Amino acid sequence: MKAIFITQHGDSTVLRLRETETPIPSGQEVMVRVTAIGINYADILVREGVYPIGPLPAIAGAEVTGIIESVGNDVHDLKPGQKVSGVAQHGYAAYALLQVSQVFPVPDEIPSEQALIFQALTACHLLEQTNGYQSLLITAAAGGIGSMVVQLAKSRGIPLIIGMTGNNKKMEYIRSMGATHAISFQDDQWASVLQEITARKGVDLVLDAVGGPIGASLIHQLAPGGKMVVFGSSSGVPTTINAQDLIWKSNSVTGATIYAASMKQKQQWAKEIFQKIMQGSIRQKTSSFPLSAAAEAQDLLKSRSVTGRIVLMP
Numbered sequence: 001m002k003a004i005f006i007t008q009h010g011d012s013t014v015l016r017l018r019e020t021e022t023p024i025p026s027g028q029e030v031m032v033r034v035t036a037i038g039i040n041y042a043d044i045l046v047r048e049g050v051y052p053i054g055p056l057p058a059i060a061g062a063e064v065t066g067i068i069e070s071v072g073n074d075v076h077d078l079k080p081g082q083k084v085s086g087v088a089q090h091g092y093a094a095y096a097l098l099q100v101s102q103v104f105p106v107p108d109e110i111p112s113e114q115a116l117i118f119q120a121l122t123a124c125h126l127l128e129q130t131n132g133y134q135s136l137l138i139t140a141a142a143g144g145i146g147s148m149v150v151q152l153a154k155s156r157g158i159p160l161i162i163g164m165t166g167n168n169k170k171m172e173y174i175r176s177m178g179a180t181h182a183i184s185f186q187d188d189q190w191a192s193v194l195q196e197i198t199a200r201k202g203v204d205l206v207l208d209a210v211g212g213p214i215g216a217s218l219i220h221q222l223a224p225g226g227k228m229v230v231f232g233s234s235s236g237v238p239t240t241i242n243a244q245d246l247i248w249k250s251n252s253v254t255g256a257t258i259y260a261a262s263m264k265q266k267q268q269w270a271k272e273i274f275q276k277i278m279q280g281s282i283r284q285k286t287s288s289f290p291l292s293a294a295a296e297a298q299d300l301l302k303s304r305s306v307t308g309r310i311v312l313m314p
């Protein structure tokens, strides 16, 4: 089969298309014929050596939709021919193995690229980091996870949804996803604009994937009792906070990872997500590339010029 290998850590030139053995499932694994591969920002961090991966060369990660071809001996509830989505350790390939514990059955009517579920599950997890909030701010709101957070927040009736971006050209797209407001860090006055939007109350829930100085400045934009959830650092710079700043308005800052959510909870979210996709209340805007263009596709994501998500079609 064809697969994209990370040959060593580095820029996208280390990604190579190669022929390799088709994997055979064992135990609690299913083997799928991959029909869509979702590119995540984390794939770039793995390639660069920021996030861990085993010995190289190795087939790159991660998120896939596919049709089950065969199953391991300990798999009883899933059958060949079923359409599924999930996260594969080596997903940039024509065929991939998925652990049963990471498999989500997909309704047949949902196209493969729409069924990629990882970012939407992450969005659900983030939206449940606190209760009763009336205002929400998400950074990188035009990105894969950001677009999903905005749409799911709208579908759940959150009154004030503020999408942030570092690129003025993405503001219209953010509003089109359902954000009540879009703000760009390119505007020097963004903090005053935000204050106006919230009538000087601040924001109840801030979700930050960018980090660095932007993440640090957002702590000062929280409402009394407000919470900031750090779930990534796409800028490459961690957020540094002064814990004393949290005292005056009883604010809190936490981290969140989708990997901490239970499988039962993720299966429930997956049902909600697929139902909303079929009803048309949420959608993933996708740009598709062939598997052989994995390097160009990752470069495009890194360039910050895309809205929505990038998908490889094997």
Ligand SMILES: NC(=O)c1ccc[n+]([C@@H]2O[C@H](COP(=O)([O-])OP(=O)(O)OC[C@H]3O[C@@H](n4cnc5c(N)ncnc54)[C@H](OP(=O)(O)O)[C@@H]3O)[C@@H](O)[C@H]2O)c1
Residues within 6 Å of the ligand: 039, 040, 041, 042, 119, 122, 140, 141, 142, 143, 144, 145, 146, 164, 165, 166, 167, 170, 209, 210, 230, 231, 232, 233, 234, 235, 236, 256, 257, 258, 259, 301, 302, 304, 305, 308
């Ligand atoms: N905690 C979890 O469970 C979890 C799970 C999956 C992913 N993540 C994290 O979530 C974040 C979003 O992932 P994604 O796949 O949906 O990616 P994405 O948001 O589609 O792409 C990254 C975006 O980050 C923004 N950005 C700001 N500063 C940047 C910089 N210096 N360099 C590059 N990008 C910058 C850009 O948006 P603008 O152009 O709008 O500024 C860019 O489009 C990543 O940090 C990822 O590692 C966390």
